Amino acid sequence: MRTAGVVSVLLAGVLTLPLFAAVRGEKARYAGGTIKEIADNTEGVFDQSGEAAAVFTTKDGKKIVIPYKNIESLEYGQKAGRRVGVALAVSPLFLFSKKRKHFLSIRFQDEQGQSQGAVFELAKGIVRSTLANFETRSGKQVEYESEEAKKNAGN
Amino acid sequence: MKQTLIFLLVGLMAVPTPLAAAVRGKEVMYVGGTIKTVPEATEGTLDTDNPKTLIFNSPKGTFVIPYDRISSLEYGQKAGRRLGVALVITVWALFSKKRRHFVTIGFTDENNAPQGVVLEIPKGYTKTTLTILEVRSGRKVDYESEEARKHVHG
Numbered sequence: 001m002r003t004a005g006v007v008s009v010l011l012a013g014v015l016t017l018p019l020f021a022a023v024r025g026e027k028a029r030y031a032g033g034t035i036k037e038i039a040d041n042t043e044g045v046f047d048q049s050g051e052a053a054a055v056f057t058t059k060d061g062k063k064i065v066i067p068y069k070n071i072e073s074l075e076y077g078q079k080a081g082r083r084v085g086v087a088l089a090v091s092p093l094f095l096f097s098k099k100r101k102h103f104l105s106i107r108f109q110d111e112q113g114q115s116q117g118a119v120f121e122l123a124k125g126i127v128r129s130t131l132a133n134f135e136t137r138s139g140k141q142v143e144y145e146s147e148e149a150k151k152n153a154g155n
Numbered sequence: 156m157k158q159t160l161i162f163l164l165v166g167l168m169a170v171p172t173p174l175a176a177a178v179r180g181k182e183v184m185y186v187g188g189t190i191k192t193v194p195e196a197t198e199g200t201l202d203t204d205n206p207k208t209l210i211f212n213s214p215k216g217t218f219v220i221p222y223d224r225i226s227s228l229e230y231g232q233k234a235g236r237r238l239g240v241a242l243v244i245t246v247w248a249l250f251s252k253k254r255r256h257f258v259t260i261g262f263t264d265e266n267n268a269p270q271g272v273v274l275e276i277p278k279g280y281t282k283t284t285l286t287i288l289e290v291r292s293g294r295k296v297d298y299e300s301e302e303a304r305k306h307v308h309g
Contacts, residue, residue, distance in 0.1 A: 031282065031283050032280065032282075032283030032284075032286075032287075033283055033286050033287060033290075034203075034206070034286070034287050034290050034291065036203075036204050040280075040283065041279075077282070077305075077307060077308055078308065079306075079308035088244065101308065103282060103308055105282065105286055107286075107290060114206075115290050115291070116290065117286040117287060117289065117290035118286070119282050119283045119286050145304055145305060145307065146301070146304065146305035148305065
């Protein structure tokens with residue numbers, strides 16, 4: 001029976017594996033979009049120090065340059081899920097806690113005037129500052145996918 | 156030992172059942188529509204590399220949708236409880252919902268005939284696929300419900 005318990009926990013771990021893939025620290029992840037020079041789900045960092053453009057740079061030096069004045073829309077959404085894996089392995093009480101992933105979708109025209117759309121996952125620690133920065137410099141308001149997303153931005 | 160084996164067997168039989176029903180990884184399913192050169196419920200891949208056309212590839216057939224001929228985009232979900240996992244592992248899994256993601260694309264073909272396809276998109280690629288479709292077609296996605304809009308990321 002003990003073996004069965006171990007098997008259940010392992011099985012649960014495997015089933016919930018994708019839930020552990022959130023970005024952390026100050027990082028962001030290019031989830032995908034029309035920019036094909038960078039592979040989907042590539043991690044990197046957002047440099048927002050420049051006043052003209054935000055630059056997403058990957059580990060291997062590839063960049064996505066987003067000129068603020070060319071931004072057409074900003075959309076923020078979340079993926080909220082229960083901590084099923086931890087609940088199964090540690091305590092059912094973890095089901096009362098939600099883990100959130102934060103996504104920013106940006107539509108813009110690139111430096112060549114081509115329409116582009118990119119979805120970025122942001123680490124929770126940089127959500128508020130990133131949204132504020134994009135809003136201020138682009139002059140566009142962030143659209144929230146739901147009231148819950150608006151309420152929990154950055155949580 | 157016998158009890159463990161029975162447990163494992165039941166687990167292996169029951170767990171993959173609901174999971175196999177949804178597309179996984181980068182697979183996309185042509186659920187159905189007016190394209191008759193590809194059978195309904197065909198799994199394949201969606202090529203979004205070309206900025207002019209969306210291409211569905213599968214061993215059973217291919218179809219192409221030019222972005223500038225897209226007339227409508229609609230997104231909806233089918234959400235269900237994880238009964239298989241709940242039965243085999245723990246009832247706590249009933250707190251979690253499994254979602255399937257569907258995009259309906261209306262477009263006109265090269266003969267100006269109206270066409271429509273329903274595609275099931277894997278959960279990790281829903282938002283990015285919708286973003287690509289919106290940017291390249293210039294059309295906005297209609298969400299079937301507020302819940303669908305809220306859970307577009309999975």
